Amino acid sequence: MVSNTATKVIGIIVSSTRPNRVGFQISEWAQRILAENIDSSSTQIKIIDLQKENLPLYDEPNPPKAGKPYVNSHTMAWSEKIAGIDSFIFVSPVYNGSIPGGLKNAIDYLWKEWTKKPTIVVTYGSTGGKGSNDFLYTLLGGALGMNLIPQEKTVLIPLSRSFYVENTSTFIDIDKDLLPHKETLVNAIEELKKLPYAQ
Amino acid sequence: MVSNTATKVIGIIVSSTRPNRVGFQISEWAQRILAENIDSSSTQIKIIDLQKENLPLYDEPNPPKAGKPYVNSHTMAWSEKIAGIDSFIFVSPVYNGSIPGGLKNAIDYLWKEWTKKPTIVVTYGSTGGKGSNDFLYTLLGGALGMNLIPQEKTVLIPLSRSFYVENTSTFIDIDKDLLPHKETLVNAIEELKKLPYAQ
Numbered sequence: 001m002v003s004n005t006a007t008k009v010i011g012i013i014v015s016s017t018r019p020n021r022v023g024f025q026i027s028e029w030a031q032r033i034l035a036e037n038i039d040s041s042s043t044q045i046k047i048i049d050l051q052k053e054n055l056p057l058y059d060e061p062n063p064p065k066a067g068k069p070y071v072n073s074h075t076m077a078w079s080e081k082i083a084g085i086d087s088f089i090f091v092s093p094v095y096n097g098s099i100p101g102g103l104k105n106a107i108d109y110l111w112k113e114w115t116k117k118p119t120i121v122v123t124y125g126s127t128g129g130k131g132s133n134d135f136l137y138t139l140l141g142g143a144l145g146m147n148l149i150p151q152e153k154t155v156l157i158p159l160s161r162s163f164y165v166e167n168t169s170t171f172i173d174i175d176k177d178l179l180p181h182k183e184t185l186v187n188a189i190e191e192l193k194k195l196p197y198a199q
Numbered sequence: 200m201v202s203n204t205a206t207k208v209i210g211i212i213v214s215s216t217r218p219n220r221v222g223f224q225i226s227e228w229a230q231r232i233l234a235e236n237i238d239s240s241s242t243q244i245k246i247i248d249l250q251k252e253n254l255p256l257y258d259e260p261n262p263p264k265a266g267k268p269y270v271n272s273h274t275m276a277w278s279e280k281i282a283g284i285d286s287f288i289f290v291s292p293v294y295n296g297s298i299p300g301g302l303k304n305a306i307d308y309l310w311k312e313w314t315k316k317p318t319i320v321v322t323y324g325s326t327g328g329k330g331s332n333d334f335l336y337t338l339l340g341g342a343l344g345m346n347l348i349p350q351e352k353t354v355l356i357p358l359s360r361s362f363y364v365e366n367t368s369t370f371i372d373i374d375k376d377l378l379p380h381k382e383t384l385v386n387a388i389e390e391l392k393k394l395p396y397a398q
Binding site: 051060098108 | 219258259296297298302303304306341
Protein backbone atom coordinates (compact mmCIF):
# COMPACT_ATOMS: atom_id res chain seq x y z
CA MET A 1 0.00 0.00 0.00
CA VAL A 2 1.36 3.36 -0.97
CA SER A 3 1.13 5.91 1.81
CA ASN A 4 -0.01 9.40 0.97
CA THR A 5 1.61 10.74 4.11
CA ALA A 6 4.88 12.38 3.17
CA THR A 7 7.57 12.04 5.83
CA LYS A 8 8.49 15.32 7.49
CA VAL A 9 11.84 15.89 9.17
CA ILE A 10 12.32 17.91 12.36
CA GLY A 11 15.92 19.05 12.92
CA ILE A 12 17.36 19.77 16.36
CA ILE A 13 20.24 22.24 16.06
CA VAL A 14 22.88 21.77 18.79
CA SER A 15 24.38 25.26 18.85
CA SER A 16 27.24 25.10 21.33
CA THR A 17 30.59 23.84 20.05
CA ARG A 18 32.30 23.95 23.46
CA PRO A 19 33.91 20.58 24.35
CA ASN A 20 32.16 20.25 27.74
CA ARG A 21 28.89 21.88 26.68
CA VAL A 22 25.63 20.91 28.36
CA GLY A 23 23.79 21.66 25.11
CA PHE A 24 24.18 18.19 23.67
CA GLN A 25 22.47 16.58 26.67
CA ILE A 26 19.71 19.20 26.55
CA SER A 27 19.25 18.49 22.83
CA GLU A 28 18.94 14.76 23.53
CA TRP A 29 16.38 15.56 26.25
CA ALA A 30 14.41 17.62 23.71
CA GLN A 31 14.72 14.77 21.21
CA ARG A 32 13.22 12.26 23.69
CA ILE A 33 10.27 14.53 24.49
CA LEU A 34 9.78 15.28 20.79
CA ALA A 35 9.79 11.53 19.96
CA GLU A 36 7.04 10.97 22.56
CA ASN A 37 4.88 13.69 21.04
CA ILE A 38 5.01 13.15 17.29
CA ASP A 39 3.73 10.51 14.94
CA SER A 40 6.87 8.53 14.14
CA SER A 41 5.26 7.02 11.03
CA SER A 42 5.17 10.45 9.38
CA THR A 43 7.95 12.38 11.16
CA GLN A 44 11.68 11.83 11.52
CA ILE A 45 14.00 13.59 13.96
CA LYS A 46 17.56 14.57 13.04
CA ILE A 47 20.20 15.97 15.39
CA ILE A 48 22.35 18.63 13.67
CA ASP A 49 25.43 19.20 15.82
CA LEU A 50 27.35 22.36 14.90
CA GLN A 51 30.44 20.92 16.60
CA LYS A 52 30.42 18.02 14.10
CA GLU A 53 29.44 20.25 11.15
CA ASN A 54 32.50 22.36 11.96
CA LEU A 55 31.78 24.99 9.30
CA PRO A 56 34.63 27.44 8.69
CA LEU A 57 34.11 31.14 9.33
CA TYR A 58 31.94 32.51 6.51
CA ASP A 59 33.94 32.21 3.29
CA GLU A 60 31.40 32.39 0.48
CA PRO A 61 32.08 35.29 -1.89
CA ASN A 62 28.42 36.34 -2.01
CA PRO A 63 25.71 36.80 0.64
CA PRO A 64 23.21 33.89 0.40
CA LYS A 65 20.26 36.21 -0.20
CA ALA A 66 21.91 37.32 -3.47
CA GLY A 67 20.82 33.94 -4.87
CA LYS A 68 24.15 33.27 -6.62
CA PRO A 69 25.54 29.69 -6.71
CA TYR A 70 27.60 28.59 -3.71
CA VAL A 71 31.30 28.05 -4.46
CA ASN A 72 32.46 25.95 -1.47
CA SER A 73 31.68 22.26 -1.01
CA HIS A 74 31.03 22.74 2.74
CA THR A 75 28.35 25.33 1.86
CA MET A 76 26.74 23.01 -0.68
CA ALA A 77 26.65 20.17 1.88
CA TRP A 78 25.23 22.48 4.58
CA SER A 79 22.63 23.81 2.13
CA GLU A 80 21.55 20.30 1.17
CA LYS A 81 21.29 19.24 4.82
CA ILE A 82 19.17 22.23 5.89
CA ALA A 83 17.03 22.17 2.73
CA GLY A 84 16.09 18.61 3.70
CA ILE A 85 14.68 19.65 7.10
CA ASP A 86 11.04 20.77 7.33
CA SER A 87 11.02 22.34 10.81
CA PHE A 88 13.52 23.11 13.54
CA ILE A 89 14.27 23.20 17.24
CA PHE A 90 17.21 25.54 17.94
CA VAL A 91 18.93 24.69 21.25
CA SER A 92 21.24 27.51 22.31
CA PRO A 93 23.26 28.74 25.30
CA VAL A 94 24.01 32.40 26.00
CA TYR A 95 27.47 33.84 25.48
CA ASN A 96 27.76 37.45 26.58
CA GLY A 97 24.03 38.07 26.30
CA SER A 98 23.35 36.40 22.95
CA ILE A 99 23.98 33.33 20.81
CA PRO A 100 27.37 31.68 20.15
CA GLY A 101 29.23 33.02 17.13
CA GLY A 102 29.26 29.52 15.65
CA LEU A 103 25.46 29.47 15.49
CA LYS A 104 25.29 32.91 13.86
CA ASN A 105 27.96 31.77 11.38
CA ALA A 106 26.01 28.59 10.50
CA ILE A 107 22.76 30.53 10.08
CA ASP A 108 24.33 33.23 7.89
CA TYR A 109 25.68 30.72 5.33
CA LEU A 110 22.14 30.14 4.04
CA TRP A 111 18.89 32.00 3.50
CA LYS A 112 16.26 30.28 1.35
CA GLU A 113 16.94 26.96 3.12
CA TRP A 114 15.67 28.48 6.42
CA THR A 115 12.89 30.80 5.41
CA LYS A 116 9.23 30.07 6.24
CA LYS A 117 10.04 26.90 8.20
CA PRO A 118 8.23 26.23 11.51
CA THR A 119 10.60 26.66 14.45
CA ILE A 120 10.91 26.26 18.23
CA VAL A 121 13.61 28.07 20.19
CA VAL A 122 15.01 26.40 23.34
CA THR A 123 17.57 28.38 25.32
CA TYR A 124 19.41 27.71 28.54
CA GLY A 125 21.61 29.53 31.00
CA SER A 126 21.61 30.92 34.51
CA THR A 127 18.58 33.06 33.61
CA GLY A 128 17.09 30.67 31.05
CA GLY A 129 19.00 32.07 28.11
CA LYS A 130 16.63 35.03 27.68
CA GLY A 131 19.21 37.07 25.74
CA SER A 132 19.67 34.32 23.15
CA ASN A 133 15.96 33.67 23.02
CA ASP A 134 15.17 37.30 22.21
CA PHE A 135 18.04 37.44 19.74
CA LEU A 136 16.85 34.29 17.93
CA TYR A 137 13.27 35.55 17.78
CA THR A 138 14.53 38.70 16.06
CA LEU A 139 17.05 36.91 13.81
CA LEU A 140 15.05 33.84 12.77
CA GLY A 141 11.62 35.45 12.82
CA GLY A 142 12.84 38.70 11.25
CA ALA A 143 15.70 38.59 8.75
CA LEU A 144 15.44 34.85 8.09
CA GLY A 145 11.64 34.83 7.75
CA MET A 146 11.21 31.63 9.73
CA ASN A 147 7.85 30.74 11.20
CA LEU A 148 8.34 30.71 14.99
CA ILE A 149 5.85 29.55 17.60
CA PRO A 150 4.53 32.47 19.72
CA GLN A 151 7.30 33.71 22.03
CA GLU A 152 5.06 33.40 25.10
CA LYS A 153 5.15 29.63 24.45
CA THR A 154 8.94 29.50 24.09
CA VAL A 155 11.25 27.26 26.17
CA LEU A 156 13.66 28.96 28.59
CA ILE A 157 15.69 26.63 30.83
CA PRO A 158 17.36 28.21 33.87
CA LEU A 159 20.36 26.11 34.89
CA SER A 160 21.89 25.63 38.30
CA ARG A 161 25.29 24.23 39.33
CA SER A 162 23.32 21.80 41.53
CA PHE A 163 22.20 20.01 38.33
CA TYR A 164 25.70 18.79 37.54
CA VAL A 165 28.04 16.12 38.77
CA GLU A 166 30.63 18.02 40.82
CA ASN A 167 33.31 19.75 38.71
CA THR A 168 31.75 18.59 35.46
CA SER A 169 29.16 19.81 32.97
CA THR A 170 27.30 16.49 33.06
CA PHE A 171 23.75 16.42 34.40
CA ILE A 172 23.18 14.22 37.47
CA ASP A 173 19.62 13.45 36.31
CA ILE A 174 18.52 15.61 33.39
CA ASP A 175 14.95 14.24 33.26
CA LYS A 176 14.45 15.17 36.91
CA ASP A 177 16.28 18.51 36.75
CA LEU A 178 14.49 19.67 33.60
CA LEU A 179 11.11 18.22 34.56
CA PRO A 180 9.61 21.70 35.20
CA HIS A 181 10.23 22.50 31.51
CA LYS A 182 8.88 19.28 30.01
CA GLU A 183 5.30 20.53 29.79
CA THR A 184 6.47 23.79 28.25
CA LEU A 185 8.33 21.86 25.55
CA VAL A 186 5.35 19.54 24.94
CA ASN A 187 3.13 22.61 24.50
CA ALA A 188 5.72 24.16 22.19
CA ILE A 189 5.68 20.99 20.07
CA GLU A 190 1.88 21.27 19.83
CA GLU A 191 2.31 24.89 18.69
CA LEU A 192 4.86 23.75 16.10
CA LYS A 193 2.32 21.28 14.67
CA LYS A 194 -0.14 24.14 14.10
CA LEU A 195 2.29 26.06 11.88
CA PRO A 196 2.14 25.50 8.13
CA TYR A 197 5.20 23.87 6.56
CA ALA A 198 7.12 25.90 4.03
CA GLN A 199 5.96 25.50 0.44
CA MET B 200 67.72 58.95 25.90
CA VAL B 201 65.06 56.91 27.59
CA SER B 202 61.56 58.07 26.77
CA ASN B 203 58.99 58.22 29.53
CA THR B 204 56.18 58.07 27.01
CA ALA B 205 54.83 54.54 26.93
CA THR B 206 53.74 53.44 23.48
CA LYS B 207 50.03 52.72 23.20
CA VAL B 208 48.62 50.39 20.56
CA ILE B 209 45.30 50.93 18.77
CA GLY B 210 43.95 47.80 17.11
CA ILE B 211 41.61 47.86 14.11
CA ILE B 212 39.51 44.68 14.04
CA VAL B 213 38.54 43.67 10.47
CA SER B 214 35.41 41.66 11.22
CA SER B 215 34.28 40.26 7.88
CA THR B 216 35.92 37.03 6.70
CA ARG B 217 34.10 36.99 3.35
CA PRO B 218 36.59 36.67 0.42
CA ASN B 219 35.32 39.73 -1.45
CA ARG B 220 34.49 41.78 1.63
CA VAL B 221 34.62 45.57 1.49
CA GLY B 222 35.57 45.64 5.17
CA PHE B 223 39.30 45.40 4.57
CA GLN B 224 39.30 48.53 2.40
CA ILE B 225 37.15 50.36 4.96
CA SER B 226 39.57 49.29 7.71
CA GLU B 227 42.53 50.63 5.70
CA TRP B 228 40.57 53.90 5.20
CA ALA B 229 40.06 54.09 8.98
CA GLN B 230 43.74 53.35 9.51
CA ARG B 231 44.80 56.25 7.23
CA ILE B 232 42.51 58.70 9.03
CA LEU B 233 43.64 57.38 12.41
CA ALA B 234 47.31 57.79 11.43
CA GLU B 235 46.66 61.44 10.50
CA ASN B 236 45.05 62.12 13.88
CA ILE B 237 47.30 60.48 16.46
CA ASP B 238 50.80 61.14 17.73
CA SER B 239 52.82 58.44 15.97
CA SER B 240 55.68 58.83 18.46
CA SER B 241 53.48 57.45 21.24
CA THR B 242 50.86 55.40 19.40
CA GLN B 243 51.06 52.40 17.09
CA ILE B 244 48.29 51.06 14.87
CA LYS B 245 47.76 47.34 14.29
CA ILE B 246 45.32 45.74 11.85
CA ILE B 247 43.78 42.56 13.29
CA ASP B 248 42.17 40.68 10.40
CA LEU B 249 39.75 37.95 11.54
CA GLN B 250 40.12 36.28 8.13
CA LYS B 251 43.86 35.83 8.81
CA GLU B 252 43.37 34.93 12.49
CA ASN B 253 41.03 32.16 11.32
CA LEU B 254 40.02 31.09 14.83
CA PRO B 255 38.07 27.82 14.99
CA LEU B 256 34.54 27.79 16.35
CA TYR B 257 34.75 28.16 20.14
CA ASP B 258 36.51 25.08 21.50
CA GLU B 259 37.78 26.05 24.95
CA PRO B 260 36.34 23.82 27.69
CA ASN B 261 35.58 26.77 29.99
CA PRO B 262 33.99 30.19 29.47
CA PRO B 263 36.72 32.89 29.59
CA LYS B 264 35.06 34.72 32.48
CA ALA B 265 35.63 31.62 34.66
CA GLY B 266 39.28 32.70 34.79
CA LYS B 267 40.63 29.17 34.22
CA PRO B 268 43.76 28.66 32.08
CA TYR B 269 43.24 28.37 28.32
CA VAL B 270 43.96 24.93 26.88
CA ASN B 271 44.32 25.64 23.13
CA SER B 272 47.36 27.26 21.55
CA HIS B 273 45.15 29.38 19.23
CA THR B 274 43.37 30.78 22.30
CA MET B 275 46.68 31.60 24.01
CA ALA B 276 47.95 33.36 20.86
CA TRP B 277 44.67 35.31 20.49
CA SER B 278 44.75 36.24 24.18
CA GLU B 279 48.31 37.50 23.91
CA LYS B 280 47.50 39.54 20.80
CA ILE B 281 44.42 41.23 22.28
CA ALA B 282 46.05 41.74 25.70
CA GLY B 283 48.75 43.74 23.88
CA ILE B 284 46.23 46.22 22.42
CA ASP B 285 45.24 49.29 24.46
CA SER B 286 42.22 50.48 22.51
CA PHE B 287 40.15 49.32 19.56
CA ILE B 288 38.28 50.23 16.41
CA PHE B 289 35.80 47.47 15.47
CA VAL B 290 34.92 47.59 11.75
CA SER B 291 31.86 45.44 11.05
CA PRO B 292 29.29 44.71 8.33
CA VAL B 293 25.71 43.59 9.02
CA TYR B 294 24.60 40.02 8.39
CA ASN B 295 20.89 39.48 8.98
CA GLY B 296 20.61 42.50 11.26
CA SER B 297 23.70 42.01 13.40
CA ILE B 298 27.39 41.17 13.41
CA PRO B 299 29.07 38.26 11.57
CA GLY B 300 29.28 35.04 13.57
CA GLY B 301 33.06 35.10 13.16
CA LEU B 302 33.28 38.38 15.08
CA LYS B 303 31.06 37.09 17.91
CA ASN B 304 33.17 33.92 18.02
CA ALA B 305 36.44 35.92 18.24
CA ILE B 306 35.04 38.18 20.97
CA ASP B 307 33.67 35.29 23.06
CA TYR B 308 37.07 33.51 23.27
CA LEU B 309 38.29 36.18 25.71
CA TRP B 310 37.01 38.41 28.47
CA LYS B 311 39.61 40.15 30.63
CA GLU B 312 41.67 41.01 27.52
CA TRP B 313 38.81 43.22 26.26
CA THR B 314 37.32 44.74 29.38
CA LYS B 315 37.67 48.46 30.20
CA LYS B 316 39.48 49.26 26.93
CA PRO B 317 38.53 52.42 24.98
CA THR B 318 36.67 51.52 21.79
CA ILE B 319 35.22 52.97 18.59
CA VAL B 320 32.62 51.09 16.57
CA VAL B 321 32.53 51.57 12.78
CA THR B 322 29.76 49.78 10.90
CA TYR B 323 28.76 49.70 7.26
CA GLY B 324 25.91 48.46 5.12
CA SER B 325 23.02 49.69 3.03
CA THR B 326 21.66 51.51 6.10
CA GLY B 327 25.01 52.21 7.75
CA GLY B 328 25.13 48.97 9.66
CA LYS B 329 22.83 50.25 12.42
CA GLY B 330 21.88 46.70 13.55
CA SER B 331 25.53 45.75 14.10
CA ASN B 332 26.26 49.10 15.71
CA ASP B 333 23.49 48.67 18.28
CA PHE B 334 24.48 45.05 18.86
CA LEU B 335 28.15 45.97 19.45
CA TYR B 336 27.21 48.79 21.82
CA THR B 337 25.23 46.27 23.90
CA LEU B 338 27.80 43.47 23.64
CA LEU B 339 31.06 45.40 24.06
CA GLY B 340 29.72 48.10 26.35
CA GLY B 341 27.59 45.68 28.37
CA ALA B 342 28.80 42.11 28.87
CA LEU B 343 32.41 42.84 27.87
CA GLY B 344 32.70 46.01 29.95
CA MET B 345 34.57 47.92 27.25
CA ASN B 346 34.74 51.68 27.35
CA LEU B 347 32.94 52.90 24.21
CA ILE B 348 32.77 56.45 22.91
CA PRO B 349 29.22 57.92 23.19
CA GLN B 350 26.96 56.24 20.65
CA GLU B 351 25.81 59.60 19.24
CA LYS B 352 29.43 60.02 18.05
CA THR B 353 29.62 56.56 16.45
CA VAL B 354 30.52 55.92 12.79
CA LEU B 355 27.78 54.51 10.52
CA ILE B 356 28.71 54.18 6.84
CA PRO B 357 25.81 53.71 4.38
CA LEU B 358 27.09 51.96 1.28
CA SER B 359 25.83 52.20 -2.27
CA ARG B 360 26.45 49.95 -5.28
CA SER B 361 27.59 53.12 -7.07
CA PHE B 362 30.72 53.09 -4.88
CA TYR B 363 32.08 49.93 -6.50
CA VAL B 364 33.77 48.96 -9.71
CA GLU B 365 31.04 47.20 -11.70
CA ASN B 366 30.44 43.56 -10.62
CA THR B 367 33.08 43.77 -7.89
CA SER B 368 33.28 44.72 -4.22
CA THR B 369 36.20 47.07 -4.84
CA PHE B 370 35.72 50.78 -4.18
CA ILE B 371 36.20 53.07 -7.18
CA ASP B 372 37.52 55.85 -4.93
CA ILE B 373 37.05 55.11 -1.27
CA ASP B 374 38.42 58.46 -0.04
CA LYS B 375 35.87 60.27 -2.18
CA ASP B 376 32.97 57.92 -1.48
CA LEU B 377 33.50 57.86 2.29
CA LEU B 378 34.41 61.57 2.55
CA PRO B 379 31.09 62.42 4.27
CA HIS B 380 32.15 60.12 7.13
CA LYS B 381 35.72 61.32 7.55
CA GLU B 382 34.84 64.11 9.98
CA THR B 383 32.68 61.72 12.00
CA LEU B 384 35.62 59.33 12.32
CA VAL B 385 38.03 62.17 13.22
CA ASN B 386 35.62 63.28 15.95
CA ALA B 387 35.29 59.68 17.15
CA ILE B 388 39.09 59.47 17.41
CA GLU B 389 39.07 62.64 19.54
CA GLU B 390 36.43 61.02 21.78
CA LEU B 391 38.61 57.91 22.03
CA LYS B 392 41.53 60.03 23.27
CA LYS B 393 39.38 61.33 26.13
CA LEU B 394 38.69 57.84 27.49
CA PRO B 395 40.98 56.47 30.19
CA TYR B 396 43.09 53.45 29.22
CA ALA B 397 42.48 50.20 31.08
CA GLN B 398 44.60 49.78 34.20
